[in-house]
Amino acid sequence: MRASSAHRPSLAVYRWSGSRHEPRPVPMPDLSAPETIVAIATPPGRGGIGVIRLSGPVAASIGQALLGSLPAPRRAALRPFLDATGEQLDTGLAIWSPSPHSFTGEDVLELHAHGSPVVLDLLVEACLALGARVARPGEFSERAFLNDRMDLAQAEAIADLIDAGTATAARAALRSMEGEFSSRVRSLEAALVDLRIHVEAAIDFAEEEIELLSDAGVSGRLAILRDGFVALLASAEQGRLLQEGATVVIAGRPNAGKSSLLNVLAGRDAAIVTPTPGTTRDVLRERIDLDGLAVWLLDTAGLRDSVDPIEAEGMRRTRHEISRADHVLYIVDASDANARAALVDEVAAFPDGAAVTIVLNKVDLAPVDPSPAIAVSALSGHGLAELRCVIKDALGYRTGEEGILSARRRHLDALHRSNAHVAQAVARLSTHDGTELVAEELRLAHEALGEITGRTSSDDLLGEIFSRFCIGK
Ligand SMILES: Nc1nc2c(ncn2[C@@H]2O[C@H](COP(=O)(O)OP(=O)(O)OP(=O)(O)O)[C@@H](O)[C@H]2O)c(=O)[nH]1
Ligand SMILES: [Mg+2]
Structure with a gap:
């Protein structure tokens, strides 16, 4: 078991006394034991069923008090639910999972x-009166991790499954939750450990150092390891995109057809469309499922010179969204020769690094040569399938790939760092820089990889990760 985070003992523990109206306080037996935590695991509001979850050493005595007696392990049992004084609150199903065969590894x-x-x-109040305390966000998953029921990447994948915006993202999170991503990380770790053993051994036999390293085929194995990194980084990048989704801003001059395009891509009449330029003032957000990728589409106020303060504020918001978008679709009215002529200057005024696709709209009115832009008509639907493909390409999303895994930025960062250390090891080996330096690079690569599964993670990082989970998870 890993060292657990700080546990405060609860002030009083009540145990069901047998009398229906007098809970009898009893001293807490083991102050060093983890506290028992309780939370409502289902979302707030009314529903057919609501689930309460309890985990920790006094879950058994709380269960006895609330249910009269504990059900057989891992069997659903219909029971009256009592409060701490023995008064019935409800009737429902109780499932008792004693340690260690439970989600958290605890009772x-x-x-x-x-x-x-x-x-x-x-x-919940009854559980608190009987010695539990309210769980922090993610505390059940944190305990599952601390008790070795799952590694860190798997625990994160549970949160990603809950947050998944599309069926594809949910399937990817499920694969990571089941351990596919972790097992690919572990196989890279195993290869690294193997290499470290040979390199460290070569240091111990300094005279035969070079022969030992070449006999063990260290450079060939480093090359294979680097291929493994490239493949896993590609999967993890797709996984991160799926997990985070992307933001695409629709910008352009007033009346270019931005709102019409948003509506047709979203498949509903979300934005007001009129022939009057300057119709849209606020930023409007619609989430679409782009072949499994959750994309936030933002319709914005048209960009033009205007002294109207409301319109100016709308344009300020448009520019703000452009500056932080993953991609921008710059819509141009193809039937407006002035707009086409001004296009190059307008796009040049975009913030540095903004990724822009120029979309010529209304081509039903004026057939144009779209190169290098893309030609569409929000009205007739012309070019929209191609536009969807262009957006996917621009975001780097590849469809049709089997076995996508969910991943996070933090995982990618650790993979990149680990890969960079392996690259350094390769460079040092080829220049005979000293076997100690090769060994050190491999040690650092190993350490960075360990952050993904939580083998080498700080308490601060763990606190940061689990605090973003929902309550009761
Ligand atoms: N013929 C034709 N008309 C279009 C097309 N797309 C939009 N329009 C028309 O162009 C006008 C402006 O469309 P909007 O979608 O409101 O344009 P916008 O860019 O959102 O305009 P603002 O919100 O004012 O900046 C409306 O009358 C639309 O019906 C198109 O592809 N073909
Ligand atoms: Mg509009």
Whole structure:
């Protein structure tokens, strides 16, 4: 078991005494034991069912008090749910999962009550009165990680599955949650460990150092390792894109057809469309599923010289969104010769590094040579399938790939750092820079990889990761 984060003992623990109206306080037996935590695991609001989750050493005594007796392990049992004084609050299913075969690895009790916020709050209060405390966000998953029930990347994948914006993103998160991403990281780690053993051994036999390294085929194995990094980085980049989604801003002059394009791509009448230039003032967001990738499309106020303060504020917001978008579609009215002529200067005024695709709209009115832009008609639907492909390409999203795994920026960062250390090891080996330096690079590469699964992660990082989970997870 890993060292767990700080645990404060609860002030009083109540154990069901047998009398229906007098909970009897009993001293807490083991102050060093983790606290028992409780949370409502289902979303706020009314629903058919609401689930309470309890985990920790006094979950058993709380269960006995609330249910009269504990059900058989891992079997759903229909029970009356009582409060701390023995009064019945509800009837529902109880599932008792004693340690270590539970989600957290601790004793876990789940109560499936009716989804009434009042009843669920009363049940939580009863658990608090009986010695539990309210769980922090992500604390159940944190305990599962600390108790070796899953590694860090798997725990993160649970949060990603819950947050998934498309079915493809959910499937990718599931694969990572089941450990596919971690096992690919571990196989790179295993190859690194193997190499480290040979390199460290060569240091111990300094006279035969060079022969030992070439006998073990160290440089060939380093090359194979680097291929492994390239392949995993490519998968992880796709996984990150799927997990995070992307933001695409639709910008251009007033009346170019930006709102019409948003509506047709979103498949609903989200934005107001009129023939009057300057219709859109606020930024409007619609989420679309682009072959499995969740994309936020932003419709914006048209850009032009204007002294109207409302329009000026709208344009300020447009520029702000352009500056932080993953991609910009710059819409031009193809039937407006002035707009086409001004295009180059307008795009040149974009912030440095902004990725822009020029989209000539209204080609139903004026057939144009689209090169190097793309020609569409929001009205007739011409060119829209191609536009979707252009957006996917621009975002670097490849469809049709089997086995995409979910991943996060933090994973990519660790992979890049580890890969850079391996590259350094290769360089030092080829220049006979000293086997110690090669060994050190490999050690650093190994350490960076370990951050992904949590083998080498600081408490600060863990706190940061789990605090972003939802309550009850
Ligand atoms: N013929 C034709 N008309 C279009 C097309 N796209 C948009 N329009 C028309 O152009 C006018 C302006 O469309 P909007 O979608 O409101 O344009 P916008 O760029 O959002 O305009 P602002 O919000 O004012 O900046 C409307 O009358 C639309 O019906 C198109 O592809 N072909
Ligand atoms: Mg508009």
